[in-house]
Structures are given as structure tokens and as C-alpha cells.
Amino acid sequence: MTLDEAKAKFIQTWGGLGAQWGINKTMAQLHALLFIASEPLSTEDIMDTLQISRGNVNMNVRELIDWGLVQRVNKTGERKDYYNAEKDVWKIAKLIVRERKKRELEPIIGVLDDLGKIEGDKESSDYIAFIDSMSRLKNFSETLNNSVDKMIKADENWLTGFFISMLKK
Amino acid sequence: MTLDEAKAKFIQTWGGLGAQWGINKTMAQLHALLFIASEPLSTEDIMDTLQISRGNVNMNVRELIDWGLVQRVNKTGERKDYYNAEKDVWKIAKLIVRERKKRELEPIIGVLDDLGKIEGDKESSDYIAFIDSMSRLKNFSETLNNSVDKMIKADENWLTGFFISMLKK
DNA sequence: CTTTGTTTTCAATCATTTTTGAAATATCAA
DNA sequence: TTGATATTTCAAAAATGATTGAAAACAAAG
Numbered sequence: 480m481t482l483d484e485a486k487a488k489f490i491q492t493w494g495g496l497g498a499q500w501g502i503n504k505t506m507a508q509l510h511a512l513l514f515i516a517s518e519p520l521s522t523e524d525i526m527d528t529l530q531i532s533r534g535n536v537n538m539n540v541r542e543l544i545d546w547g548l549v550q551r552v553n554k555t556g557e558r559k560d561y562y563n564a565e566k567d568v569w570k571i572a573k574l575i576v577r578e579r580k581k582r583e584l585e586p587i588i589g590v591l592d593d594l595g596k597i598e599g600d601k602e603s604s605d606y607i608a609f610i611d612s613m614s615r616l617k618n619f620s621e622t623l624n625n626s627v628d629k630m631i632k633a634d635e636n637w638l639t640g641f642f643i644s645m646l647k648k
Numbered sequence: 649m650t651l652d653e654a655k656a657k658f659i660q661t662w663g664g665l666g667a668q669w670g671i672n673k674t675m676a677q678l679h680a681l682l683f684i685a686s687e688p689l690s691t692e693d694i695m696d697t698l699q700i701s702r703g704n705v706n707m708n709v710r711e712l713i714d715w716g717l718v719q720r721v722n723k724t725g726e727r728k729d730y731y732n733a734e735k736d737v738w739k740i741a742k743l744i745v746r747e748r749k750k751r752e753l754e755p756i757i758g759v760l761d762d763l764g765k766i767e768g769d770k771e772s773s774d775y776i777a778f779i780d781s782m783s784r785l786k787n788f789s790e791t792l793n794n795s796v797d798k799m800i801k802a803d804e805n806w807l808t809g810f811f812i813s814m815l816k817k
Numbered sequence: 818c819t820t821t822g823t824t825t826t827c828a829a830t831c832a833t834t835t836t837t838g839a840a841a842t843a844t845c846a847a
Numbered sequence: 848t849t850g851a852t853a854t855t856t857c858a859a860a861a862a863t864g865a866t867t868g869a870a871a872a873c874a875a876a877g
């Protein structure tokens with residue numbers, strides 16, 4: 480396998496993985512491309528490499544910028560925009576986790592909270608079972624949320640350090 | 649909000665959340681329905697509640713069984729199959745993590761390993777940069793993989809206990 | 818201003834995924 | 848066996864999601 484083939488395979492694999500996690504395949508491929516690029520790339524560079532339209536590049540780059548995974552950079556004396564991705568794997572993980580927490584975990588906690596406060600016959604076993612389900616789920620979500628907060632603030636050794644501490648048990 | 653409205657809202661919310669994580673919306677709704685059901689449900693029960701076809705129920709129930717989240721149960725003297733979901737939130741989390749690890753994390757580690765062994769000019773900065781990216785990503789993936797292994801074996805207090813230990817720092 | 822190069826938007830199109838529903842298959846009881 | 852009930856399969860249809868591309872908006876330079 481040559482370097483170019485390897486790069487292509489990485490972009491493909493990353494795209495497929497993204498798709499399994501509810502991320503637009505093109506967005507994941509674009510992220511992979513920028514991740515392994517040693518220089519910031521222009522819209523044209525991306526269009527050529529991934530064989531996609533200008534509009535598609537624009538949409539997905541914007542989304543990656545929203546996630547904090549990509550920055551727009553300007554080369555002096557050039558009019559075009561160039562795009563550069565975060566290269567530190569640990570920082571990437573934190574950005575993704577932070578964003579999913581904000582977009583998904585926090586809202587679900589709000590919903591679970593509401594669902595725990597319904598009216599009804601408080602003696603009914605149906606009622607009790609439902610409230611109980613919601614409360615266990617909310618408890619789990621809050622613990623997860625708190626752990627994620629810590630993880631976001633922690634440094635790169637958190638996961639490794641944690642793994643080592645688990646090994647000792 | 650009445651109990652029935654709350655149940656419907658929970659099913660809807662859970663379905664939407666699943667969709668964002670690359671899980672078929674109907675599968676997530678079905679899981680939600682079985683999760684809050686106090687009794688195992690039949691195919692008809694599910695068809696009625698979620699307003700979906702028999703074939704759709706069958707497909708998604710099979711998938712949930714594959715994930716280990718649902719079991720088929722037989723009521724004595726009844727010919728129909730009934731379906732029952734795991735109710736313990738911690739066990740559910742472990743089943744999902746275990747499955748995604750097997751289906752996604754382990755394969756990507758294999759790919760990253762291959763991509764780290766390409767031929768080419770070992771002096772070229774392009775070559776070095778790519779190998780380095782793959783190696784950092786592989787290292788991260790393996791650490792994650794090891795942590796997930798521990799998590800799967802750990803008990804319900806792992807997350808809570810870990811959270812508390814982080815708080816002390 | 819006006820020109821030129823660049824980015825953004827978005828309705829229409831295309832591709833993929835999901836769902837249906839009826840036929841085929843399986844299972845049980847008489 | 849046979850008939851009755853239940854489950855599974857899968858091709859076709861429907862729904863959803865992604866992509867295009869050309870026009871509009873924007874921005875810098877002359």
C-alpha cells in the first residue's frame with residue numbers, strides 16, 4: 480500500500496465510522512482529510528480530493544467549525560480561505576464529547592426531569608414503575624454528565640491514568 | 649401531563665436520541681417502549697402502540713435481541729412470543745458499549761495498525777507525518793479499548809466511584 | 818463605483834435507508 | 848396429517864437525508 484492509498488483508505492474508514500455514529504459521512508471524511516493534511520486546505524483542494532461539490536464542502540466545513548474541530552485560516556496575500564483541523568487526538572475527543580453533552584445529554588436530563596413530575600394516581604403500580612424508571616435513568620444521566628465535565632477539564636493522561644488505576648484493582 | 653402522555657413523550661425522545669447516534673429511530677422507540685413496560689409485550693402490542701407494521705417490529709426486535717437488550721419470553725399456555733427488555737440502566741449501558749466496541753472500535757484498531765505499516769520513503773516528511781497521525785490515533789483507540797474492557801467488567805459503582813475520585817483532585 | 822474572485826444559500830435532484838405488507842415458512846394442537 | 852396461528856422474509860414503495868449547482872450575496876482591489 481502506498482502513502483496515497485493509505486490516506487484514501489483512512490478517509491474512507493473514518494467516513495464509514497462517522498456514519499455509524501450519526502455523523503454525515505462526508506463531514507467525517509472531510510474531517511479525516513484535514514486531520515491528516517500537513518497544511519491547511521482550500522475549498523478547491525477538498526472538492527478535488529473528495530470529489531464533492533462546492534456547496535457540500537461549504538456546508539460540512541461550517542459544521543466542523545461549529546464543533547470546534549476545524550478553524551478557518553488566511554494565508555497572507557491570498558484571498559481564499561483555508562481550513563485547518565485540530566491534530567491532537569485527545570483534544571478532538573474532548574471537543575466531540577463536549578458538543579454531544581451539550582446537544583444531547585443536557586437536553587435529555589431536562590426531559591427526564593419533566594417526565595418525573597407527572598400527575599396521576601400515586602398509588603398505582605404503573606405510575607410508580609414509570610416514575611422509578613425515569614428516576615433511575617436520570618440518575619445515570621447525571622452521573623455521566625458529571626463525569627464528562629471532569630473529563631473535559633482533565634488532561635490527556637486522564638484516560639491512561641484511569642486505566643492504570645483500574646488495572647490495580 | 650398524564651402517564652400515557654409521558655410514556656409517549658419518553659418513547660419519542662428516546663427515538664430521537666437514538667437517531668442522532670446512528671440507531672434506527674424505530675429500534676430506539678421500541679427499546680424505550682419495552683424499557684418502560686412492566687410486562688413483556690407481544691408483536692401486536694408493539695404494532696398498536698408504535699403504529700408500525702408487523703415486519704418492522706420483527707426486524708427491530710431481532711436487532712435488539714442481537715444487542716442483548718431484549719429477550720424473547722414465552723407465557724405458559726400461550727403460543728405468541730413476548731418480548732422483555734433489560735431494565736437495569738447500568739447493564740443497558742454496558743451491553744451497548746460492549747457491542748459498539750466489538751463492532752467499531754476493534755475493527756478500527758486493525759485498520760490503523762495496517763495503515764501504520766505502509767511502504768514509502770521513510771525520510772519524507774509527508775510519510776513521517778502520516779505514520780505519526782496513525783500511531784497517535786491507534787494509541788488513543790487502544791487506551792479507550794482497554795478502559796472499555798474494564799468498564800464492562802466493573803460494577804454499577806464504577807462510574808459513580810470514579811466521579812467521586814475525580815472530585816477529590 | 819465596478820470588476821473580479823470567493824463564499825453562501827437553497828430548491829431541486831439524487832441516493833440511501835426504512836417501512837410496508839403479503840407470501841412463504843414455521844410451529845403447534847387436534 | 849391438517850388446519851389454525853404465529854413468525855420471518857424480502858421486493859417494492861415511501862420516507863428521509865445528502866448533494867448538487869447555479870444564483871445571490873459578499874468582499875477586496877483597482
